[in-house]
Structures are given as C-alpha cells and as structure tokens.
Amino acid sequence: MYHCADCALHACDRMQADQMPQGCPGRYEHMDDVRAEYRKDENYRFGQVCSEVSMSRGGPKPRILEFIDVAKRCGYRKIGLAFCIGFAREAKTLTRVLEYHGFEVESVICKVGGIDKSLQGIENGGNAMCNPIAQARLLNERGTEFNIALGLCVGHDSLFFKYSDAPVTVLAAKDKVLAHNPVAALYQADGYYRDILFPPGEKCARQTAGEEKEK
Numbered sequence: 001m002y003h004c005a006d007c008a009l010h011a012c013d014r015m016q017a018d019q020m021p022q023g024c025p026g027r028y029e030h031m032d033d034v035r036a037e038y039r040k041d042e043n044y045r046f047g048q049v050c051s052e053v054s055m056s057r058g059g060p061k062p063r064i065l066e067f068i069d070v071a072k073r074c075g076y077r078k079i080g081l082a083f084c085i086g087f088a089r090e091a092k093t094l095t096r097v098l099e100y101h102g103f104e105v106e107s108v109i110c111k112v113g114g115i116d117k118s119l120q121g122i123e124n125g126g127n128a129m130c131n132p133i134a135q136a137r138l139l140n141e142r143g144t145e146f147n148i149a150l151g152l153c154v155g156h157d158s159l160f161f162k163y164s165d166a167p168v169t170v171l172a173a174k175d176k177v178l179a180h181n182p183v184a185a186l187y188q189a190d191g192y193y194r195d196i197l198f199p200p201g202e203k204c205a206r207q208t209a210g211e212e213k214e215k
Helices: 031-039 041-054 063-073 085-100 132-141 156-163 205-214
Strands: 078-083 104-109 146-150 168-172
Touching: 031 041, 041 063, 063 085, 063 146, 063 168, 078 085, 078 132, 085 104, 085 146, 085 168, 104 132, 132 156, 146 156, 156 168
Parallel strands: 078 104, 078 146, 146 168
Antiparallel strands: none
16 A cells, blocks of 8 residues: 555655655656656646646746646647536636637536436436536537636546546536635644544544454
8 A cells, every 4th residue: 555645754755766665656666667658749748837837936826827827838729618507607707717818718517418317316306417428528529628627526527537538627626615625624634624524433444454454
C-alpha cells in the first residue's frame, strides 16, 4: 500500500531519491517510462504550460484566470462547459467571461436529453436524471479542445471525465452543504465535523485490517 498522505519527509519534492523510504511510490521501477510519456508531443506542451501557470510568478490568480491562461498559452479556442443545472447562473457568467477573452464556448447542461431516472432503476422524483455521458459525447462532437466540469455530482463528474475526448479540469466541485467548498469539512475534522467524519463506534478500514492481521 502507498501512504503518501502520512509522509512528513517529502523527499520527492526536493528530488532526493536516496532519502525516499522503502515502499515509497517514488521508487516506482517504471518512472523512466513515465518520464517518456511527458516527452510525447501530446503531453509535453500542455504539461509545460500547466506547470508554468501553477508557479504563479505574477502572483496568485483565481482558478478561472489560471484556466484562461493555460488555454491561451496552449492555443485552445473552443472550450467545452459541462455544468449542473444548479449552476446555471454560474455557467452563464462563466460563458460571458470566456467569450470576453476570445473563446468559443460550447455548453451542455447535466439534464440534457430529459431521460427518466427509471433507466437507472430509480423511482422518478419528478425530474430527469443527470446525463454526463451525453454531455461528454456532445462536446466531443463539437470538437472542444479543453473542457470544464462545473458543479457536476460526485461520480457524474467521473463519467464525464471517462467519456471526454478533450482534457478536463474542474472549476467547482459541488458540495450542497459547504457552499461548494468540500475541503471545509477537512478543516473541521478535529472540530465541529469530528463526529460526522469519524462516527463514534466505527473503525477505519486500516484499523480493522491491522486487528485482523494480529489474530
């Protein structure tokens, strides 16, 4: 098992391979093959631009401006927008911003096609099911070069990523409780959200596995 989340050394960030502990994924025997993938024409320029933008030499930027910066540097002009119906207002504003910066925007709402939820074995609650596969396919047909996922549900975003031909980035992750800021729950993991994230009486999978090993 890999446990980067528990590591405090972060020798990888300092490029100190000799200090990487045993079992560290940084010791992956096929890392040279990974390097070769970054050198491929289809990945080289995109990866380079994304790294340059993330360095924020001109100071931190809102994510939407980072997106615009990456898209312009890569020469993309046709942007795909797959959005949740609950983000319709934000989608309209985002389209206006992108068009102002010279992009052509193809947008597809999550309820496209109006398919009944009975297709998924769910009793219809009065509204259509989300349709991320169609969102991806429709944007593929329009030849979008870089896609944005805006507020898609957990898992629906996964299907959109799976079927999208163009690279996808997330502008907003839906969180109906925390004003679409999912990591806020993590900031409260030792505070107000402790009993929600760590229900009393429940053991984590790692604890259970350890106990089974000891038997």
